[in-house]
Amino acid sequence: MLTRIDVGIFSLFGKKDKQPARKPTEAESSQKKREDSRVQAKNENDYVQRMAAHATAMKIDAIESEMSSEFVKPLPFSGNTMPGPASQFLNTNVRSPDTQATKVPDTATHLGQPSMLPDIMGASTAFLLGAETVIGPVAISKSEAPLAIEEAAILFANGQTDLIEPVLLNAIAEDSSGEARLTVWGMLFDLYQVTGQRDLFENLSIEFANKFEMSPPTWRVGGSAENSQAPVARNNTIPSIAFPAKLDAGIIKQLERIKNLAEMSPVLKLEFARVTQVDPVGCGLLLNILKRLQKSGHKLILVGAPELAEKIQAILLVGRRDETEAPWLLLLEVLRLLNREADFEERSIDYCITFEVSPPAFVSPQDKVTTDHEETAAADETSSDHFVMPVLIDARSDTLGQNIAAYAHTHNPVILDCSQLTRMDFNAAGRLFGDLMPLISSGKTIELHSPNHFIVALCNVMGMTDSVRIVPRKN
Incomplete structure (x- = not known):
């Protein structure tokens, strides 16, 4: 038997079960260093991509923070837009009455007496007191209409609808408008219609029928500011926004224009024909705008959208994340709006592989998006001899005169359909009439069909009734 000492000696000097660890060769050491270097480079690259994506997202958020968060459905009124500073027009010799702003003294409706409406009227008071004011190329002078009609027309043009009712009610109560009294009643009907006050409209209808023994105007469904939805205008009257050659942070001007135009038109045309380059920031901004326009129910016409999709695709690479998700999501959104499900x-799949997330589901655009070719074809099928005016004409209607001039090139008479036109801003009206004067001088006949009483009165105030032919509404 082995003693305990023998076992110890055997374990100390005997053959060992395990071989000594083999030292790695030089080639193996080099390979391991290369692998470690690749892992480190990948980690550094991932970090750089994450930081770049974060910086891009922060830049998009910073730009959008300067804009309103939501678009709203288009309404005909956009607030109070005065022709100029009140101090430029007010007659300081006229004392404002010590009454509430909505009260109008009886003397305000008499011809030949100065207007006593409060100073909030701004340019309206000054116009009625002065002999002549020039806005743009159009000279504005006193008309032969009763003072109440002039005041109401200018207040309405300025969007000050809360001051109009007492002016018209005073004129009706005093019956001081002479032959123009039907115009005063008609303006009050239009006021109630535009502001959605149907009960007052119906009550006024009863009074009108009893007084004049004739049928009153009828309430037009969808004709109020609360639920007005203008029909799809013809192609040459649709507000258009053209994007520049580079789709980047510099498109902020186009985005602001879209935001403004979205408030006055349910249809917008976005033109991408000039775009040659795109970057992640511009893609993110455009993506958010498209999402909001879809949410607010706007109809979109996309010009050059297929080419835009190609430009976006050119900067993308499967597995590379440094562009952030914005270009990928914009590409998917454009393909969805174009109803190209297979490409989407x-x-x-490429998006899913790159970001290891589930991609958005394909949802058809529900016939709210068309291409320029489709819209042009639809316009040709429903062509008309009338130029459809927008719901609202204000400072943002800067291309309206050019569109009318283009229409007038092939039409005479130039028939402007005002059936959906609710209001013309004071300054914008002066600019529009200035644009129409060269057409009139060249021999074109300008006709305004179916304008409301406020539009007619404003034309009279601005001295345009001698230059344009007005065809009033039948009712």
Whole structure:
């Protein structure tokens, strides 16, 4: 038997079960260093991509923080837009009455007496007191209409609808408008219609029928500011926004214009024909705008959208994340709006592989998006001899005169359909009439069909009734 000492000696000097660890060769050491270097480079690259994506997202958020968060459905009124500073027009010799702003003294409706409406009227008071004011190329002079009609027309043009009712009610109560009294009643009907006050409209209808023994105007469904939805205008009257050659942070001007135009038109045309370059920031901004326009129910006409999709695709690479998600999501959104489901699904797979997330689902645009070619074809099928005017004409209607001039090139008489036109801003009206004067001088006949009483009165105030032919509404 082995003693305890023998076992110890055997374990100390005997053959060992395990071989000594083999030292790695030089080639193996080099390979391991290369692998470690690649892992470190990948980690550094991932970090750089994450930081770049974060910086891009922060830049998009910073730009959008300067804009309103939501678009609203288009309404005909956009607030109070005065022709100029009140101090430029007010007659300081006229004392404002010590009454509430909505009260109008009886003397305000008598011809030949100065207007005593409060100073909030701004340019309206000054106009009625002065002999002549020039806005743009159009000279504005006193008309032969009763003072109440002039005041109401200018207040309405300025969007000060809360001051109009007492002016018209005073004129009706005093019956001081002479032959123009039907115009006063008609303006009050239009006021109630535009502001959605149907009960007052119906009550006024009863009074009108009893007084004049004739049928009163009828309430037009969808004709109020609360639920007005203008029909799709013809192609040459649709507000258009053209994007520059580079789709980047510099498109902020186009985005602001879209935001403004979205308030006055349910249809917008976005033109991408000039775009040659795109970057992640511009893609993120455009993506958010498209989402909001879809949410607010606007109809979109996309010009050059297929080419835009190609430009976006050119900067993308499967597995590379340094562009952030914005270009990928914009590409998917454009393909969705174009109803290209097969392309959408293919790019969705690439997006899923790159970001290891589920892609957005394909949802058809529900016939709210068309291409320029489709819209032009639809316009040709429903062509008309009338130029459809927008719901609202204000400072943002800067291309309206050019569109009318283009229409007038092939039409005479130039028939402007005002059936959906609710209001003309004071300054914008002067600019529009200034744009119409060269057409009139060249021999064109300008006709305004179906304008409301406020539009007619404003034309009279601005001295345009001798230059344009007005065809009033039948009712």
